[in-house]
Amino acid sequence: MLTALHATAWGRAVYLLLISMLPVVELRGGIPAAALMDVPWPEAYGLCVTGNMLPVPVLVLFGRRIFGFLRRGILKGLVCRVDQRLGRKAETVKKYRSLGLFLLVMIPLPGTGAWTGSLVAGALNMRLKSALLSIFLGVLAAGGIMTALAYGLF
Secondary structure, three states: OHHHHHOOHHHHHHHHHHHHHOOOOHHHHHHHHHHHOOOOHHHHHHHHHHHHHOOHHHHHHHHHHHHHHHHOOOOHHHHHHHHHHHHHHHHHHHHHOHHHHHHHHHOOOOOOOHHHHHHHHHHOOOOHHHHHHHHHHHHHHHHHHHHHHHHOOO
């Protein structure tokens, strides 16, 4: 099925949107995948930023509830470990609020990104509007960094 997605421009677009929506992978996987598929960098940047932002509002609004639900089930141990990691990252965001959230999302390293930023914003009960703006700006910056690295734009 994945090879069928590569056959058309629409398929490649869907593929890049899906890769960029995945936790952990996000832009760090989507943009290099686009470069490997010879997708022009402006198109790759737009698709991957869009894909990365799609789950963000849901995560900010419902992240705490989702964690609470998962904590009661089979995934209890995993959820507790993830929650502890988010708690450590939340300390930085608490100190600097919107700027801290922006920096957390902007740095394209493992354990950072839109998913982590969204869950931290939800955990800190940040206002949706300011959280979305900080996360969006962070995703734009991270996308720029990854595009420059993957396409050799430096």
